[in-house]
Amino acid sequence: MAVVGMKSLLVLPIVLVLCCLSVTNGHRNGHGVKPITEEYYDRILLYYTNLTVAIDKSPWRLQVFDNHTEAAILSESTDVDKKLGFGLWEGEYLNIYEGYLFRAGDVTRWYHATSLLTYQKPATFVVMTSDTENNATLTVVIDNPRQFQLSVKVNVNHPGKGNRVAMGFNLVNKTEGFYGFGERFNDANQRGHRVGHWLEEGSFGLGNWDKDLRVPKGELCTYAPMPLTISSRGYGLQMDMYHRTVFDSKRWDDVMYIEAEADFFHMTLFAGRTPRDTLQMMTDKNGRSLIPPAWQSVGYFNPMVSLNWNGTYEMAARNDYLLKTRTGEPYNYTYLGYGAVSQLDFTNPAAVTWYQSQLQSAIDMGFRGWMQDYGEYTPPDSVSFDGTDGLEMHNKFVLLYQNTTYDLLTRKYPSSEPDKYAPDFVFYVRSGYTGSQRYTWAHWTGDPTSDWSYSSGLPAQIIASLTAGLSGMPYSGSDIGGFVWYLTPPPSEELWCRWAEVGCFSGTMHEQGSGKGFGEKTHIFDTPEGTRVWRKYAKLRTQLFPYLYNTAHEAYQTGLPVMRHHLLDFPNDTQAIRQNFQYMFGPSFLVAPVIEPGRTDWEVYLPEGETWIDVSSQLKYEEQSGRFMLGFTNYTQGGRVVTVSAPLDVVPMFVRAGTMVPVLDPRVMTLSDATDPKVITMKHLQYLLHLWIWPTEDGFAQLEFHDRSWWSMYHVIYAKHWEIVFNDMNPNRTNILQVSAPWTEKVTNVTTPTGHVYPRAASLDGLLSDGAPEGWIVDRSQHTLWVRAVPPDSSGGIIYIQTSDSTYDTNSN
Numbered sequence: 001m002a003v004v005g006m007k008s009l010l011v012l013p014i015v016l017v018l019c020c021l022s023v024t025n026g027h028r029n030g031h032g033v034k035p036i037t038e039e040y041y042d043r044i045l046l047y048y049t050n051l052t053v054a055i056d057k058s059p060w061r062l063q064v065f066d067n068h069t070e071a072a073i074l075s076e077s078t079d080v081d082k083k084l085g086f087g088l089w090e091g092e093y094l095n096i097y098e099g100y101l102f103r104a105g106d107v108t109r110w111y112h113a114t115s116l117l118t119y120q121k122p123a124t125f126v127v128m129t130s131d132t133e134n135n136a137t138l139t140v141v142i143d144n145p146r147q148f149q150l151s152v153k154v155n156v157n158h159p160g161k162g163n164r165v166a167m168g169f170n171l172v173n174k175t176e177g178f179y180g181f182g183e184r185f186n187d188a189n190q191r192g193h194r195v196g197h198w199l200e201e202g203s204f205g206l207g208n209w210d211k212d213l214r215v216p217k218g219e220l221c222t223y224a225p226m227p228l229t230i231s232s233r234g235y236g237l238q239m240d241m242y243h244r245t246v247f248d249s250k251r252w253d254d255v256m257y258i259e260a261e262a263d264f265f266h267m268t269l270f271a272g273r274t275p276r277d278t279l280q281m282m283t284d285k286n287g288r289s290l291i292p293p294a295w296q297s298v299g300y301f302n303p304m305v306s307l308n309w310n311g312t313y314e315m316a317a318r319n320d321y322l323l324k325t326r327t328g329e330p331y332n333y334t335y336l337g338y339g340a341v342s343q344l345d346f347t348n349p350a351a352v353t354w355y356q357s358q359l360q361s362a363i364d365m366g367f368r369g370w371m372q373d374y375g376e377y378t379p380p381d382s383v384s385f386d387g388t389d390g391l392e393m394h395n396k397f398v399l400l401y402q403n404t405t406y407d408l409l410t411r412k413y414p415s416s417e418p419d420k421y422a423p424d425f426v427f428y429v430r431s432g433y434t435g436s437q438r439y440t441w442a443h444w445t446g447d448p449t450s451d452w453s454y455s456s457g458l459p460a461q462i463i464a465s466l467t468a469g470l471s472g473m474p475y476s477g478s479d480i481g482g483f484v485w486y487l488t489p490p491p492s493e494e495l496w497c498r499w500a501e502v503g504c505f506s507g508t509m510h511e512q513g514s515g516k517g518f519g520e521k522t523h524i525f526d527t528p529e530g531t532r533v534w535r536k537y538a539k540l541r542t543q544l545f546p547y548l549y550n551t552a553h554e555a556y557q558t559g560l561p562v563m564r565h566h567l568l569d570f571p572n573d574t575q576a577i578r579q580n581f582q583y584m585f586g587p588s589f590l591v592a593p594v595i596e597p598g599r600t601d602w603e604v605y606l607p608e609g610e611t612w613i614d615v616s617s618q619l620k621y622e623e624q625s626g627r628f629m630l631g632f633t634n635y636t637q638g639g640r641v642v643t644v645s646a647p648l649d650v651v652p653m654f655v656r657a658g659t660m661v662p663v664l665d666p667r668v669m670t671l672s673d674a675t676d677p678k679v680i681t682m683k684h685l686q687y688l689l690h691l692w693i694w695p696t697e698d699g700f701a702q703l704e705f706h707d708r709s710w711w712s713m714y715h716v717i718y719a720k721h722w723e724i725v726f727n728d729m730n731p732n733r734t735n736i737l738q739v740s741a742p743w744t745e746k747v748t749n750v751t752t753p754t755g756h757v758y759p760r761a762a763s764l765d766g767l768l769s770d771g772a773p774e775g776w777i778v779d780r781s782q783h784t785l786w787v788r789a790v791p792p793d794s795s796g797g798i799i800y801i802q803t804s805d806s807t808y809d810t811n812s813n
Contacts, residue, residue, distance in 0.1 A: 034122040035144065044116075046123055048144040051271055053123070058115035060084065060127050062140075062167075064150060066271060073235050073271055075170045082168035082255050085112035085129065086138060086156045089164050089261070098333045098377040099201035100217050101244075107164060113138060126157070134158060138165075148272060148281060151240075154265040165265035168257040171249070176233055177577065178249065178256065179275070179567055180470040182226030182432065183445060185460040186219035188467055188565055188580050190229070194248040197225035197239070199376040199395055199431055202446040205455030207488035214455045222464075223376055223446045224432030225395075226471045228282060232567065232577060236270035236278035238285075238434065242396040261391070275470075275567045276560070283472045283559030287438025290415075290422035291552045292475060294545065294671035294682070298426060299362050299370040303355075303401050304341040304377070307332060313342060321351035323382045323390075331382045343377060346400035347393075348385035356408040368425050375401050375431030398431045399439065406439035420556060428508065436473065442508050443468060443476045450482030450491040450515065452597055457482065458499055459595040462563075462581050465506055469561025474552075476563065477508035481524065485517030494648060496524035497533040498594050501651035504537035505591040507562040532623070533649045539626040545671060545682070546662035546689065546705075551586040553706035562586060566607060573639075576607040588659040589615070592652040602646040604654065608639030611657040613694050613740070616650050620782060626666040630740040632783040635697055658696040660703035660711055662689055665736075687732055693739045695722075705729075713739075722801040724787075726794050735794040736768065737787040739801075744785040746803040750776040753798055758787070 036047040046053040051073075054063040061083070064074040077083050091105010111131040118126040123142040128135075136158040143151040156162040177189040184190065185202070203214040203221040214221060227239035229247060239245040243262040251257060258267065268285070272278030305322065307313045316322050316330075322342045323331040335341045344351050362370060375398040382390035405427055415421035428442035436443075445464040451457040461478035468476040480503040481491050491499075503509040511534075515521055524530040551562055560568065564584040566576040582592035582604060590612065592604040606612045618631025635657060636642065644652045655661075665685045674681050691711060695701040699715025699722055709729040715722050728735060750758035761767035761775040767788050776787045789799060 037121060037123075039119070044119060044125075046142065048150075050148050051144065051150055053142055053150070055116065055119075055125060060113040060115055062152070064269060064271070066273075069273070074269060077168040077170050077255050079168070079255075080112045080130075082252060082257060083112055084127070084138065084140075084154065084167045085110055085165070086136075086158075086162040086263070087111065087164045087166075088162055093380045095333070095379070095381075098335075098379050100203075100221070101198050101200060101380070110164075111136060131158070131161075134161065136161065146281075146284070148270065148277075149285070150269040150271065152265075152267045152269070156263040159263075162263050164259060164261060165263065166257060166259040167265065167267075168252070168255040171254055171256060172233065174253070175574070176231055177567075178229045178231055178247070179565065180226065180229045180236075180467060181247065182228075182434075182471045183222050183224040183443075183464045183468040183473075183476070184220065185214070185222065185445075185456060185464050188463055188470070188567075189232075189577075190220075190247070191249050192253070193220060194246060194250045195220055196244060196246045197227040197395065197433075198244045199223065199225060199378075199398060199433065201376060203456065204447075204484055205449045205451070205453040205457060205460070205487075207449060207451050207453055207457075209487060210455070212453070212455050219455065223430045224436065224443070224468060224473070226432070226434045226436075228286075228434060228471060230272075230275045230278050230282075230470060230567070232275070232571065234273045234275055234278060234571065236272060236275075236282055238268045238270070238282065240266040240268055240434075242392045242394075242433075244391070244395070275571050276558075276569075279470065279472070279559050279568065283437070286435040286472055288472070288556055288559055289437045289441040289474055291420060291549075291556050292422050292426060292441040293424045294549075295426075298428070299367040300373065301359065301362070301370050301427075302373040303344045303346075303375060304335060304338065305344060306338050307340040307342065316342070316344070316351075316354075319350060319354075320348055320385060321345060321354060323378065323384060326381060326383055328383075331379055333377070333379060335377065344401075345385045346397070346404055347388060351385070352404050352407075355404055359405060359408055360412075363425075369427050372402070372405060372427045372429045375429070395433045398429075398433050399435060401431075402429060402436060402439040428510075432468075432473065434472075440473075441475055443473050444508065444510070445476065445478040447483040447515075448479055449488065450485040450495065450517070450521075451488040452495065452595065456484075458495065458502065459581055462502060462583070462593065462595070465563050466565040466580070466583055469507070469563050470565055470567065472559055474555035474559070474561040475507035476561070477503060477506035477510065479512030479515075480510065481512050481515075481521075483512055483515040485515065485519075485521065490517065490519055490522045492522070492597075493524075493527050493530050494597055496522070496530050497648050498651075500524060500534050500537050502593045502595075504541045505563070505585045505589070505593070505651065505653075509538075509541050529648070535626075536621055536649060537651075539621075539666065540628060542668055542671065543626075543628065543663045543666060543690075544661070545664055547586060547588075550662065550706050554587070570607040570609065573607045573609070575605055579605055585653075588655055588661055590654040590656075592654075594646050594651065600645070600647050601643055602652045603641050603643050604652050605641050606636060606638040606654060610638040611696065612636045612638055612654040613657055614642075614644060615655050615694075616646075616653040617644055618740075618782065619653075628666070629779065629782050630692055630694075630738045630784050632694075632740040632742060632744075634742070655694050657694055658701050659692075659694050660701050660713070661692040662703065662705060663692055664688075665690060687734060688736065689728070689730075689733050690736045690738070693737055693741075695739065695741050699741075711735075719800075720802065720805075722803075724799050724801065726789060726797050726799075728795045731795040732791055733794060734791065735789045737785070737789065739785040739787070740783065741785070742783065743803055744778055744783055745780055746805055747776070747778055747785055747801055748804050749800075749802040750787055751800045751802065752793060753800070758799070761786075761788075 087110035094102040246259040248257040270281040380390040409423040413423040465476035570576040620629040701713040761777040
């Protein structure tokens, strides 16, 4: 009897109570303890705190239900071709180039689950299969390790006769989308694709020849695959194994078919009710990045050892520091960048120690970080020091590689709170696998082509960072300017500028002055306009540091990335989650970069359920001071597409109404320390904090800061004033407010509850000058109120902003 819904399942114990064979009571706290079990002649029910598992005995079927909504989360397919089964792949792996997976072969035998053979409480099932000749069986073990999580482990009880296990789950409708899968370049939603998980070089686009094609391994090739996905319905699935796995919704359009290229299948269900809930659960399990330092200079490392490097290869081979062939020799292969190389084996503790000594040498030379390149080349037929074969080690290697660096830095250079803040170093990686974020705090998307192509140019890098973020890596960015230009000219001034704008609103911002291609690479500093645009967005990025640092603390607490696909904020807005090239930058800003040449305007979809304010069209930048001045036009309700002006130096950007954004003083030149007294550092001006404020139509805005500081703004209609409450935990810090709202021109006074009147400043420069007292001024051209609040008002006070009229026109669209 098939279960078609939770309601019919819940009444089943009553209808069939006389047929019940056994009932075993258990604890229901959802922490890996025994479930309440009920067994009937045709079905077994496992009741956990939040989830119920239904097992049909014959034919075999697994279903999972949400106890709160009574909805089916997962329903195994009943089709014999799509349900739980195992098989044998026969073929050969081809050593063409270790940066990519090449093989020839096919699955020659396949058997499906038929019926339950035995059941052992609390949740172990031995399942018969269609391989009756060998009486082959599968063992299925179900566990509930945490609230809203379910573990499903399948093992083939037929050694040597199976190296593939798969299970298909019915899809509820044709609109269900699947997001994540690590870093992907083709699309955020992989519904309709066959998504494999095997670290590879990222492949390259063909420029103007074909703007969508990636070679040699196609559009789904990636440096950082992660076998996990978040459904648009809210739940998530993850394969907990290092062998290659595949999520396939292409072969059949009504099933998500998950394959494991091994004789076992280990999967976790995250039963989140929203994508944001599921991402938090995933990162609870897989780990989160430590909060990174503000800024560092970097060098370069990778895990390869050249056969010709100063006797190092001979030393490493002699000490078993290198991966081996099956015959026990060092595994050498050809890498295009260096010729013949071998690769370090981080399962050998001595190799780990030696590699860490090389990193230490760089630190002793003054480096505070490095690019940690590669990690995708482990040959499938290699053997590691601990006996692990290459089919398992290939994906696992990158975690060992990254942990080697993480271990050195956190052990020798711990921060004041080592479980929360990263050491004062930055190493950024391009390769990754499930859980990489646990060991890293900076990621870049590999080697993009220096063009506008959707395959591997600028647009593809936005998708890559968004999908990395959906998979748990919060700090992702790309090489500004690209890296490869064989089939296109070197990057133009326009491409450089647009890419710098994307970089400003990414998890990391770094330019790529080198690369490979025909002819010398250009640079953004080659032209006055390029230099101006770079300075503008470098200044903006620097000033936004407090906002970014606040977002980093949120990432540490919740797993939310800096660049947020709309799935995380607007999961019920179908038009919003179809957007691949606009995103939330932290909690407040919606950014929609221009990704096509020759454009001076751009369409932006404003998600429904929010009131939005156009920032970019009104943001005034003063070249000399580096100051950004807010402006206001109107409030725009979400659920619509708007067209905004986007000249070369403007990236379309909106903000949620009700937002306060903390920023640095525009005079700050660097976040790091400096020996030159002329260089103004963040520390020099740490007594100043600017707040950019966009209140809602009814006058509300708020900010909670990571150091427990908070600010709130309210419109008190009966008193005919706006009230701003300060609770800055830094008692010596001056707050400088920019309030962008339609009523600012009507401001007449700024006072405190004690009756103290803030003086009206003669000029904005005077208000912002060092040592200036409290005061205020209205910039009528920008519709912005500036207020300078000094201690003690800024640390625990209240100010009243009075206007000539308590009512105002919001100009809302």
